[in-house]
Amino acid sequence: METTLAVPLLRSQIDVANRLHQQLRQWKDIDQALETLHTHFPGFDMDSTLLKVVAVNQLYGTRLYMVVPMARHVTEVMSTSDELEDTELVEQIAAFAGHKHLSFASKFAHFFIHMERFPIYDAFARNMVAHHLGTHVRTVGTTSPYKAFVDNIEQLKQRAALSCSNKELDRYLWLAGLYRLWKRYQNKYEENTNEKKKLRMNAEVEALFNDFSSVNAAELAQLYPWYPEK
Incomplete structure (x- = not known):
């Protein structure tokens, strides 16, 4: 090639970049909080998913307004996640209310499914x-x-x-x-x-x-x- x-x-x-990132206390705290949320609420039932949707949207500013309907949508998508390719999973989470919320979907998958399999899209x-x-x-x-x-x-x-x-x-x-x-x-x-x-x-x-x-x-x-x- x-x-x-x-x-x-x-x-x-x-x-x-990673050394500079260590100087950013706010972003270190945010990433730690999301990791803690992932550890304590590993599943994707409605309650756990709603907490995760709210956290990503608020802390990363993904401009999602209908957080409860989105949480319900993510819960439904995750119930069939074993049948989907990784990129297809993100695309399906993103496809909501006539829009593609790819920044939100990739960050949700990155922090709460697998960091390496799901790069952040923004x-x-x-x-x-x-x-x-x-x-x-x-x-x-x-x-x-x-x-x-x-x-x-x-x-x-x-x-x-x-x-x-x-x-x-x-x-x-x-x-x-x-x-x-x-x-x-x-x-x-x-x-x-x-x-x-x-x-x-x-x-x-x-x-x-x-x-x-x-x-x-x-x-x-x-x-x-x-x-x-x-």
């Missing part, structure tokens, strides 16, 4: 995977976007010769995606002092990016070294 990437991805970047992860793979080699899926995303994750790991876990890769995709957006905003602001647009970003993450100490600056430079972009 051709191993070149549109934008290189090194193991050192994955390691940096805009940052999707965009960073596409950024590294480029347009010529990545899979594009319209009917099964989560399957296409998982295929692209595996292709990225193979082409970059990465041996990291999906959890480690997820932290890189999220932080690098945020940092890439933050850098673009900073440059736009510097070029136009009348720019009034406010970048909406988690305050803890923004504080990390604004920490210009020598150690932190060096870590961020390793996290996303291919900037500026054309």
